[in-house]
Amino acid sequence: MNNGQPHRNVRLAVRLRAQIVQELGGVCVRCGQDDPEELQLDHIRGRDWVLNRVSSDQRARRLRQEATEGKLQVLCAACNKAKQKEDRERLPEEAEA
Numbered sequence: 274m275n276n277g278q279p280h281r282n283v284r285l286a287v288r289l290r291a292q293i294v295q296e297l298g299g300v301c302v303r304c305g306q307d308d309p310e311e312l313q314l315d316h317i318r319g320r321d322w323v324l325n326r327v328s329s330d331q332r333a334r335r336l337r338q339e340a341t342e343g344k345l346q347v348l349c350a351a352c353n354k355a356k357q358k359e360d361r362e363r364l365p366e367e368a369e370a
């Protein structure tokens with residue numbers, strides 16, 4: 274059992290996320306929403322790694338790197354949801370079968 278998950282890492286991750294959001298302009302790229310509470314980091318081409326399989330340290334490094342490489346964009350919660358819906362609808366027909 275591992276109940277010793279340090280809160281420090283969680284806070285660091287939240288702060289890193291907020292920091293990257295600011296670095297990427299601090300507004301939703303679709304609608305211009307600038308309420309930090311609403312803003313999320315979106316993987317432009319989808320995430321190519323499994324969140325649960327990496328430690329929070331690795332995750333933080335990964336996010337940093339992806340931000341540098343331009344793989345992330347800022348979306349608000351509503352636009353993120355809309356994008357996910359569009360992505361699903363854009364899937365080729367055979368994927369639906």
Ligand SMILES: [Zn+2]
Nearest residue numbers: 301304349352
């Ligand atoms: Zn938006």
